[in-house]
Structure formats: structure tokens, C-alpha cells
Amino acid sequence: MASELRVNTLKDASGNNSIGLSYVAEGTAKAWMSLNGTGTIALRDSFNISGVVDNGTGSYTPSYSSNFGNANYSASGAGGSSNSNANVRLNTPAAGSQDLETRASNDGSNYDEAYTRFTATGDLA
């Protein structure tokens, strides 16, 4: 049977390592993905990602299954394996999605990244 527990603070059984539930709720990643961005793109694994649009070379838009409350969330990305100068550029966020580009830092050109990683933390709607 499903159950619901309402508490403000968690501690270990010894009464140490206290953490407020606000930190649990606010501090956990609300979405993340590891994407194969080459060829026909495919999610390797993800959380709270409903799908990813391939916008062209090195340009992707992951959408969230459960949206953020606004566009003021924190996000980060990383590339690697397909380009020795891998970088991820995050464009203007939206509550329901985040445009990003994998691009080479040495010349600024977009490229398709086999291991495109992205994570977002903030307040869900």
C-alpha cells in the first residue's frame, strides 16, 4: 500500500546528519540525461526527460516530463568522446525544455556528440 510521510527534518538513527526536507527537495537533480547525439539520436539513460529534438548538427532540445516552475533553474552540460575540445553551450532556458549545443572550444563549431550529458536542478512546477 502506498504511504505518505510528512516531516520537516531527516536525521540518522543516532540523531546526527540532520537535513531538512527542503534541502532534499531543492537539492536533488530534477532532470538529467546521457544522450547519444550522433546519427539518429537516442537517450542512453535519463530522468524526467520526455524526449529530445535533434535540431541539426550539435543542437538538441531535451523536454521535461514534469516542467520546472519557471525558467530560473540551474543547468549544466558536458561533452566528450567525439571531440577533444568538447564543450556544451546552454541557450535560453524554458520551463519545459532547454536548448543546448555541443561545440568545439577551439573553433566554436557545432558537432554531434556521442556522449552529451546534461543535468538541471531547481523548482518543479
Next chain:
Amino acid sequence: MASQLKVDTITGVTTAGSIAVTGEGNSTTTNLQQGLFKMWADLSGGGTPAIDDSTNTSSVTDVGAGERRINLTNSMSSTNYMVIAGMINDGNSGGARGAAGHHLGTQATGSVQYKTMYGSTASSDGNLTDSHTQEGAGIAGDLA
């Protein structure tokens, strides 16, 4: 009324590894286990990297100049996890730097390897570097 729960382990009722947490907007839930970073580490950079603070790390291996391998205490279930890495851009004499998860062939269930490197400069395009003082990495995904 304020409440406080003292426990060592939290386990889901329907599925042991799945606990829902109500989101900040009170209209949806997020999965606690999926949202937790399964590894994070703050390392002193330089030629001999050292872990200053971390969770779920057993050691760091200095693979070579600008290349680390963080070994996990509890392994991931597959190599499909998400990893991010970054570095402080200090002691910079070669131009802007960035960091990237690299050599995904060595992204194993029990360890993750990444490089720290310069960004683009006239003299250094993506060369590996140890000349910084702090870096960090994190993993989200499924534990074994």
C-alpha cells in the same frame, strides 16, 4: 507542527528503490533516488590530484597530465550514467580553460575518467593541463 524523522535507511514501499518527493510547486512529484547525485568529488588540482571532499569515492588515480580516474565505492549499474566535470580557471597563463568528460571508453561502472584541458588560445587548443588548483565531478544515474 515541526516534525523530525530519525532513520538510517529510507526504502520505498511499492518499489524499494523508488520514493516520490513532492516538488516545490506542490503540483508534481520527483523521484528521490533518481535525482540524487550518486557520486560527487571536489579535488585539488595540480600534478597530484587529491580528493578534498566527496561522496561514494574510494580513490582518485592520476592517469597522466590533466587526466584523472575517480574510483567509486559503490558501482553504477551500467555505463549509461550522466557525468559532469568542471575546473577553476586559475593560475592561467595559457588562456581560457574548460573541462570535459572524456574517454568515455573508460567510463566504467566502477570508475569515471575525465580530462582537464585548456580552451582555445593561440598557443594551446585543448591541450591537457594540470596547472589549476581545484576541479570537481559528479554522477547521476542508477546504482548497481
